Every structure is written in C-alpha cells, then in structure tokens.
Amino acid sequence: MTKDPTLKPYQLRQLMCNSAQDICSKGYDEESGWGIVDLHGAMEQLEANYGEQLPFNDVAMDAYYVNAVNWALKNGITGGSTSTTFSPDMTCTRGQTVTFLWRAMGCPEPRISANPFADVVENDYFCKAVLWAVERGVTSGTSDTTFSPNAVCSEVQIITFLWRGLNCPDALGRSELAAGLGEHYYTDAVAWADTNGFFSVTQSSFNPMGEGIRAKIVTYLYQSLGRRQL
Incomplete structure (x- = not known):
C-alpha cells in the first residue's frame, strides 16, 4: 500500500495469488490453494507492474475493465x-470462453482423451480447454458429436460456465435480480454473480440473452479469482 495506495483489496488478493509459491499442482488446486504467500515475490511483481501502460489504444485508463485486461x-x-x-x-465464442476460463484456472490437463466432437480437432487452440x-x-456439447466452438x-452462458468452473459457489445473499428471472x-449462477458485484463493476444492466463481450468476460474472471481466499 505504501508503494501504490490506490490498490484495492481484490487487487492485493490477486497480487498474492499471482506471486505465491506453488507447492502442489501448477496454479490453483483444492489441496493447496494458490500456494505459499511470497511477500518478496509480491513486491517484485508490484515493482515490475508499477506504472506500466497497456499496449492497447482502445482501452482507456478509466475503463471499468482496465485492471482486468492488464491481469x-x-x-x-x-x-x-x-x-x-x-x-x-x-463478442466471445464458446471456444474462446472455455479457453479463457481454462487458462485462468492454470491450464489443467484434461484426464479424458476421447474427443466426441467432430468440430474440435487436436490442433485447435481450444481443444484441451x-x-x-x-x-x-462446465458445459456439454450442443449435440452428442458437436461442440459448436464458433x-x-x-x-x-459465460457467467454459468464460470460459476460451474468454480464448483458452483453459493451466492453471498439474496439476489432480487436472480429472483426475478424465474427457475432456469x-x-x-446469476445470483452468485450479482451478490459478488459483477454487474455493478461492469456498470451495465444485466441482459441474460445479450451477447457476451471480451471486456465483460475478463472482468468476470478477474473479479471471481480476485475474491478467492488464500
């Protein structure tokens, strides 16, 4: 906080997650979380990132998603x-969405080797995801033999994929938004996202059938992983 007093609690948590020393599987796992807190590593990472500018000319420094894009x-x-x-x-496709989530979870190696989908081949960037x-x-195919990655x-769907990927966590309280949706x-998943402040962070009303965009998916990923406890 002395180095950068603008850091918010979720940013501090994410900094500790990103700099922790792995002790089991690479990345997050249920047995060891993100690993052992490494204060020296966290400070090195903060020093490396301090004042760094994003290379993108379409991401304003005051955009709600700027920290998420950087992360x-x-x-x-x-x-x-x-x-x-x-x-x-x-907009994000099904293939992109599961890939973003898979990478955020540390690129775990799938245990299954049999691929039932004719539209997913081994050299596709999203195959393992x-x-x-x-x-x-997290999701199934759109049929027994198709995934429809494009x-x-x-x-x-993006919120539901993320919620399932995190083992369907409970909402933090009652969500009037979710209650008004009916049983689906x-x-x-919407109740969980709403009570964790996802929609207030993105500064927009929630449209269930609206197309998911890149700014929102990286923000949702950033918010959910940033809230994890070590």
Whole structure:
C-alpha cells in the first residue's frame, strides 16, 4: 500500500495469488490453494507492474475493465485482437470462453482423451480447454458429436460456465435480480454473480440473452479469482 495506495483489496488478493509459491499442482488446486504467500515475490511483481501502460489504444485508463485486461494479459489468459487493440466490445465464442476460463484456472490437463466432437480437432487452440470443460461439467456439447466452438456465447452462458468452473459457489445473499428471472439453469449462477458485484463493476444492466463481450468476460474472471481466499 505504501508503494501504490490506490490498490484495492481484490487487487492485493490477486497480487498474492499471482506471486505465491506453488507447492502442489501448477496454479490453483483444492489441496493447496494458490500456494505459499511470497511477500518478496509480491513486491517484485508490484515493482515490475508499477506504472506500466497497456499496449492497447482502445482501452482507456478509466475503463471499468482496465485492471482486468492488464491481469488477463499478464497471466496469458488472452492477448489483444491485434498488437495495439484489445477490442473490448468484440463478442466471445464458446471456444474462446472455455479457453479463457481454462487458462485462468492454470491450464489443467484434461484426464479424458476421447474427443466426441467432430468440430474440435487436436490442433485447435481450444481443444484441451473443451475437453477439460466437458470433464469438469462446465458445459456439454450442443449435440452428442458437436461442440459448436464458433457459436457466440450469451452473457448468461459465460457467467454459468464460470460459476460451474468454480464448483458452483453459493451466492453471498439474496439476489432480487436472480429472483426475478424465474427457475432456469443459470438462475443460481446469476445470483452468485450479482451478490459478488459483477454487474455493478461492469456498470451495465444485466441482459441474460445479450451477447457476451471480451471486456465483460475478463472482468468476470478477474473479479471471481480476485475474491478467492488464500
């Protein structure tokens, strides 16, 4: 806080997560969390990042997603759409969404090797992410033999994928927004997201069937992982 008094609590938590020393599986795992807190490593990372500017000319420094984009870039979750643009309003496909989530979770190796989807091949960038997502119960195929990786994800699908990837955590309280949606596969996921402040952070009203965009998915990932306790 002396180095950068503008840091918020979730940013401090994320800094500790990113700089922790792994002691079990690479990245986060249920047995050891993110690892052992490394104060020296956290300070080194803060020093390296202090005052650094993003390379994207379409990400304003006061945009709600600027910290999330910076985090996603530094953690290899996604790069820009070009070397100088992030394209925050570009829609995300099913293949991209599960890949972002898979990378944020530390790129775990899927245990299943049999690929049931004709539209997912081994050299696709999203192949392992898709197998992991299906194995983890994050999502299934659009049919027994297709995943439809190029289909655009709705915002509610993105939130549901993330919620399932984090083992379906409980909401922090009652969500009037979710209560007004009725009973759907995504109701509990929306309640969790709402009570964790996702929609207030993105400064927008929630549209279940609205198309999910890059700015929001990296923000949702950043918010949920930043809130994890060591």
